[in-house]
Amino acid sequence: MSGHEVGVGPWEGPLPDDGRFDPELLAEGDRRNVVDRYRYWSREAIVADLDTRRHGFHVAIENWQHDMNIGTVVRNANAFLAAAVHIVGNRRWNRRGAMVTDRYQHIHHHPTIEDLVAWAEEQGLPLIGIDLLPESVPIEHHPLPRECVLLLGQEGPGLSDTAREACEVVLSIAQFGSTRSINAGVASGIAMHTWIRQHGV
Ligand SMILES: C[S@@+](CC[C@H](N)C(=O)[O-])C[C@H]1O[C@@H](n2cnc3c(N)ncnc32)[C@H](O)[C@@H]1O
Numbered sequence: 001m002s003g004h005e006v007g008v009g010p011w012e013g014p015l016p017d018d019g020r021f022d023p024e025l026l027a028e029g030d031r032r033n034v035v036d037r038y039r040y041w042s043r044e045a046i047v048a049d050l051d052t053r054r055h056g057f058h059v060a061i062e063n064w065q066h067d068m069n070i071g072t073v074v075r076n077a078n079a080f081l082a083a084a085v086h087i088v089g090n091r092r093w094n095r096r097g098a099m100v101t102d103r104y105q106h107i108h109h110h111p112t113i114e115d116l117v118a119w120a121e122e123q124g125l126p127l128i129g130i131d132l133l134p135e136s137v138p139i140e141h142h143p144l145p146r147e148c149v150l151l152l153g154q155e156g157p158g159l160s161d162t163a164r165e166a167c168e169v170v171l172s173i174a175q176f177g178s179t180r181s182i183n184a185g186v187a188s189g190i191a192m193h194t195w196i197r198q199h200g201v
Contacts, residue, residue, distance in 0.1 A: 007031035008039055020045035033099060047104055050081065056147040057195045058125065059188055060086035060116055062154045062163060063093055069155060071097020072185025078105050080192040080200070086149065088116050088163075097185065113162045120149050127151050129170035130191045131159040132181055136172035139194050146199050150191045152184050 009029040016026075022042035030039050038046045059082045061073050070093040077085045078101035085107045087093060095102060110116040120127055128148050130139070144150075151167060153159035158181070164170060173190050175182065182190075 005031065006033060011040060016040075020049075043103055050104060053081065054083045055081050055195070055200055056083060057144070057192065058083045058086060058149040059152070059192060060088055060110075060127075060149050061152040061184060061188070062113070062160055063087050063089040064154060064160075065156065066090060066092060066094060068094050069097070069183050069185035069188075071095055071099070071102075072183075073152065073188040074098040074105055074107065075101045076185070076189040076192055077101075080189075080196055082192065084108055086110055086116055086119075088113055089154075113160060113166060116149075116151075117166045125149050126168040127163075127166050129153075129159055129164060129167035130173070130187055131164075131170050132172045132175070133159070133164065133170050136170045139171035139173055139191065142169070142171055144195050144198050148195075150188070150195070152188055152191070155184055 007030045011026040020042065021040045025040045025042075034041075034046065038049075041049075059073060059077050061070055063070060070087065074085050075098050083106070085105055087107065088110045089112075091109050110119060117127065126145055126148050128144065128150050130150055130152050151159070151163060153163065159170065171191070173182065173187055
């Protein structure tokens, strides 16, 4: 739709006396893709507010070949308010699909699966694999821990053997058609929303 502007224009009336507001956004308007309660808030103020109510699940994804789905994983993590996103393998990922949500999300990098495993052990968080493997258990009927790491594999190979072995359980999302798998971005949204249905609402 052409000519459709997102957001709000410059603040009208006396300026609010609230440290969360960003003077530049108040003066020029706020065209960011943020929910109404955060209009005119600085990025730092939004992150600080999100930090007070993040959920107990983390989401991790293996990134050995610059997976194009990671942007979607980050965007979903923001929507479902994951504690943090963990990228395992290559540090670089394509930010386009994130739609700028990476600015409001804690994103950690782990060079190897062993690094992620060590970090998760330190935090006392079980790794819950998300993949369609012979040993997988249906996510639709499986209770998810309130605090955990949902670990996705990457497009093509899926979860690596090392990742599989480190997981407490691997969960599959039911499919009914002819394709072998759905993409990792979509799978991440379903897995996170399954956690939300069990613990978040
Ligand atoms: C495209 S899939 C990997 C392809 C897969 N190894 C194959 O046999 O074709 C990439 C990632 O998306 C997630 N995924 C895709 N479909 C899934 C499903 N039905 N259940 C659980 N995870 C899935 C998993 O994390 C997987 O590692």
